[in-house]
Amino acid sequence: MRQANRRYLNRFIPSMICYAVFLVGSNMVEAAYAPTGTPLIALAILPALPIIAVIWAMGMAIVEQPDEYVRAKLIHAMLIATALMLSVMTVWSFLEETGAVPGKPVHLAFPLWCAGLLVGQVWLWARDRIAGREA
């Protein structure tokens, strides 16, 4: 189990470092050279690639998790995260229709999902703690 966690961190941490470097780098290049066309598209996509790598690392964390209960809990937390993110985005869409809120910040979908994952994991951890105390 620890090996699986270590492998996840070995993928997650470099991806996040790349994200920070690519984000700052692409913004600087864009400001300095004002590229257009294909170079601009490439620059815009560049910071998204490490985020896709993080999503892949999360998937691999499930695939490589040897403990079936921990794996089931992780999947459960991801379902909670997905439900929360879809709920927020759905409510936002209806509010957007009325003009009460600005357009959806779509780039926040993944951070929102990650926040939901944290909520899910904390909830499942608390549930286990309470059940463990009752046992």
Next chain:
Amino acid sequence: MKNRLKVLRAERDWSQSDLAERLEVSRQSVNAIETGRYDPSLPLAFKIAELFELAIEDIFTSPSKTV
């Protein structure tokens, strides 16, 4: 699913960690199975049965028989 895991473990004077180590799973997995919050997969149920040298149905109670 109801089971006798806690009793069988106590008979051998094993802690949850001892059993987890023998089954190569986490302690929280043992706790979840013991308290009926998680039903183990068939391979893990067989592993548990083999460890205690019992049949699966001697450890786990069929849900249809608990109604």
